[in-house]
Amino acid sequence: xxxxxxxxxxxxxxxxxxxxxxxxxxxxxxxxxxxxxxxxxxxxxxxxxxxxxxxxxxxxxxxxxxxxxxxxxxxxxxxxxxxxxxxxxxxxxxxxxxxxxxxxxxxxxxxxxxxxxxxxxxxxxxxxxxxxxxxxxxxxxxxxxxxxxxxxxxxxxxxxxxxxxxxxxxxxxxxxxxxxxxxxxxxxxxxxxxxxxxxxxxxxxxxxxxxxxxxxxxxxxxx
Numbered sequence: 001x002x003x004x005x006x007x008x009x010x011x012x013x014x015x016x017x018x019x020x021x022x023x024x025x026x027x028x029x030x031x032x033x034x035x036x037x038x039x040x041x042x043x044x045x046x047x048x049x050x051x052x053x054x055x056x057x058x059x060x061x062x063x064x065x066x067x068x069x070x071x072x073x074x075x076x077x078x079x080x081x082x083x084x085x086x087x088x089x090x091x092x093x094x095x096x097x098x099x100x101x102x103x104x105x106x107x108x109x110x111x112x113x114x115x116x117x118x119x120x121x122x123x124x125x126x127x128x129x130x131x132x133x134x135x136x137x138x139x140x141x142x143x144x145x146x147x148x149x150x151x152x153x154x155x156x157x158x159x160x161x162x163x164x165x166x167x168x169x170x171x172x173x174x175x176x177x178x179x180x181x182x183x184x185x186x187x188x189x190x191x192x193x194x195x196x197x198x199x200x201x202x203x204x205x206x207x208x209x210x211x212x213x214x215x216x217x218x219x220x221x222x223x
Contacts, residue, residue: 078153080130081137089152089160093214096148096164101208108171108205109217110161112140112178115198117157132197133157139181143174168205175201 004025076088084092100107114120114136121129133153140151140159150162161178163171182199204220206212 078137081134081153081159083137083141083159084150084152086152086155089150089154089162090214092150093162096162097208097214097217100164101210104207105165106167106205106207107217108163108166108168108203110163110171110175110178111154111202111204111218112136112159112161113200113202114157115200117197120197135185136182136197136199139185140178142181143178163205166205168203171203171205175203 076084078085096107099105114133117129117132120132124132137151137153137159140161143149143161144151148164152160152162154160161174163174166174179199179201186198204217206217206220208217
């Protein structure tokens with residue numbers, strides 16, 4: 001194998017004497033390649049560390065985001081029924097009211113009350129009362145078929161269903177579905193102490209206008 005070399009020469013004094021030295025390219029580049037390998041290894045290690053730290057940071061941010069979302073969900077959810085709580089209902093109602101006023105679209109509201117719930121609770125106990133409310137809530141949640149519909153526990157044995165864009169006729173149909181669903185549940189549980197009470201449903205709908213507020217829609221209902 002032929003080795004390539006670099007040569008240098010120098011004349012010594014005034015004498016006809018030349019000093020010639022040849023060094024192979026491999027020898028010349030050997031130290032340089034060692035430095036390149038060392039620097040490359042260090043850079044690769046640093047890049048790997050940066051990537052690992054980035055992945056750890058991204059995972060931590062995802063966990064934090066998931067935890068914050070879970071906390072936000074818990075803060076807006078009724079613990080007993082799993083429906084939205086009163087705070088979320090008020091927030092969404094105010095937002096949907098403004099949107100309906102801008103678009104001149106109707107907005108409907110169902111107010112649902114468990115009939116004679118205090119007497120039922122006294123007769124069967126608080127655990128049976130809680131089970132009854134949870135069962136009624138399940139029937140109400142089954143009526144919300146659109147993403148914009150909001151089912152909430154309004155307070156105590158009262159529930160509310162917000163139906164943006166729905167007419168009074170459509171709201172009556174949904175109210176009847178809820179009432180029938182609760183009656184069906186009651187029939188299935190006949191003779192059991194945790195049998196669900198019946199419900200009364202108030203229906204109201206209007207197109208928001210200037211000078212009106214969400215509480216006007218609530219007051220317009222029969223409940």
